[in-house]
Amino acid sequence: MPVGRVVQNIGGFQTILTEEGELLTCTARGRVKRARGEIVVGDLVSYVQGPQGGVIEAVEPRRNLLRRPLVANVDQAVLVFALHDPEPSLLLIDRFILGLQVVELQVLLCFNKLDLVRRQDACTLARYYESLGFTVVLTSALTHEGKRKLLSHLYGLCSVFCGPSGVGKSALINMIRPDADLITGEISPKLRRGRHTTKAARLIPLGRGGFVVDTPGYTQVDLMGLDRDALLRAFPEIAARASDCRYRSCAHLAEPECAVKEAVARGLIPTTRYNHYARFAAELAAENPWERP
Numbered sequence: 001m002p003v004g005r006v007v008q009n010i011g012g013f014q015t016i017l018t019e020e021g022e023l024l025t026c027t028a029r030g031r032v033k034r035a036r037g038e039i040v041v042g043d044l045v046s047y048v049q050g051p052q053g054g055v056i057e058a059v060e061p062r063r064n065l066l067r068r069p070l071v072a073n074v075d076q077a078v079l080v081f082a083l084h085d086p087e088p089s090l091l092l093i094d095r096f097i098l099g100l101q102v103v104e105l106q107v108l109l110c111f112n113k114l115d116l117v118r119r120q121d122a123c124t125l126a127r128y129y130e131s132l133g134f135t136v137v138l139t140s141a142l143t144h145e146g147k148r149k150l151l152s153h154l155y156g157l158c159s160v161f162c163g164p165s166g167v168g169k170s171a172l173i174n175m176i177r178p179d180a181d182l183i184t185g186e187i188s189p190k191l192r193r194g195r196h197t198t199k200a201a202r203l204i205p206l207g208r209g210g211f212v213v214d215t216p217g218y219t220q221v222d223l224m225g226l227d228r229d230a231l232l233r234a235f236p237e238i239a240a241r242a243s244d245c246r247y248r249s250c251a252h253l254a255e256p257e258c259a260v261k262e263a264v265a266r267g268l269i270p271t272t273r274y275n276h277y278a279r280f281a282a283e284l285a286a287e288n289p290w291e292r293p
């Protein structure tokens with residue numbers, strides 16, 4: 001049976017990308033839906049060709065599943081924030097990074113709308129996150145600055161673009177894949193209408209291998225189900241010092257002889273980051289009582 005990748009899932013119809021590189025509109029057998037729950041963008045599916053389009057017979061086991069945005073089998077999250085309009089919030093950026101740790105994903109930070117700010121301010125923000133251990137790309141979907149650097153991080157991977165609405169996720173994907181709207185045109189005329197305000201996830205193949213997934217913007221980041229390991233993955237600069245704490249189980253909150261708090265006092269870890277860490281730790285403890293330190 002041939003296998004395809006779900007590129008879009010709207011109103012009970014799945015559009016899949018076939019091995020031959022063609023788009024095929026499908027419906028799923030009832031038992032497939034019951035067994036797997038919802039079919040989501042990024043799923044690999046086996047299908048048969050019927051007279052009315054394709055019929056999905058099975059969903060291949062998923063490598064991973066992200067709930068927000070809802071997408072399967074991704075390697076990397078490209079977290080997009082605008083440098084201006086909308087103004088970035090350090091708290092929201094850190095919250096997004098944490099929310100994405102529900103599955104172990106590589107996070108690439110992309111600060112867009114570089115054309116709207118002073119270069120120096122953009123570089124200060126980029127250096128701040130780089131010093132914590134993140135990879136950062138500065139881009140402008142308007143001037144195409146940063147295009148090549150962004151692309152160099154995307155080849156061969158399935159990258160989901162996420163972030164608040166209006167930051168330029170779709171604009172960036174149009175920048176790197178100008179014929180993306182050609183593909184959307186073939187998918188559904190209905191969608192063309194919402195092109196600048198994304199209503200549903202859409203997977204777009206890259207010319208030289210890999211995929212990008214455009215998703216609708218959101219700002220409500222749910223921390224439900226995240227554990228302490230996820231928290232430490234979101235704060236690598238804190239994780240890096242944890243082994244020097246007096247107590248192995250140190251949560252770096254109220255414990256004495258805490259190497260993390262000492263690093264904060266000495267200015268080696270930004271106070272802003274530590275405050276966000278403490279705030280999220282308290283939230284996780286309230287939402288997931290079994291995670292209480």
Ligand SMILES: Nc1nc2c(ncn2[C@@H]2O[C@H](COP(=O)(O)OP(=O)(O)OP(=O)(O)O)[C@@H](O)[C@H]2O)c(=O)[nH]1
Binds near residue numbers: 141164166198
């Ligand atoms: N000046 C400037 N404007 C940009 C840039 N990138 C995007 N925009 C504009 O910002 C607005 C929002 O861009 P979109 O690509 O629709 O944003 P989005 O993140 O996809 O938003 P949602 O689909 O709602 O989540 C549009 O008017 C774009 O033209 C940029 O680099 N510079």
Ligand SMILES: [Mg+2]
Binds near residue numbers: 170195196197214217
């Ligand atoms: Mg969009």
Ligand SMILES: [Zn+2]
Binds near residue numbers: 253261
């Ligand atoms: Zn500690």
